[in-house]
Amino acid sequence: MTQLSEADVAARWNDNADQWAHDVRQGYDTYRDLFTLPAFLAFLPSISGLDVIDFGCGEASNTRRFAAMGARMTGIDLSEQMIRHARAIEEQQPLGIHYAIKSYSQNTGFEDASFDAVVSTMALMDGPDFPAAMREAFRLLRPGGFIAFSILHPLFHYSRVAMAEGGRREGDGAGGVALFRSNRFRREMALWRPTERR
Known part of the structure; x- marks a missing residue:
């Protein structure tokens, strides 16, 4: 398997962002809607009232679901174009979500212990350095916090x-x-x- 750099991953998602956002928002991502997200939500502890960061938030459909569940959300993604879509929907229908163009495999620039939870739905397998992503998640977590993520089956x-x-x-x-x-x-x-x- 070819290992991609973060720049390669960002470029590919930037190229695909418009089509991806359109398809997701039109309900064409049925696998997410019927399987992966319901399974994720079934094991996710309550996030109401928590500060939560979403690693690899993409166009933000899942991030917005988490905000609707009462979490104070921050979404990060490598793709500038995906974050553009996330910010556009936030402007149209505000939920108080902060978005940033950042890699979850590097220091995100947030203070240590800034979040109660780190979540990531079907994104961590696209990054080039999973151990670094876990180190950054651990750095960002407050004592007693948790990490919840879904990936393609190994x-x-x-x-x-x-x-x-x-x-x-x-x-x-x-x-x-x-x-x-x-x-x-x-x-x-x-x-x-x-x-x-x-």
């Missing part, structure tokens, strides 16, 4: 790595499930593939 990358490093696939995928085993990771992961379209 299996999307894991299966290729497992096979390349002596792993093996077990099962024929009947019912859409295959199991990958790897000696390197000493764990098992299930892969679900739909066997038919509905």
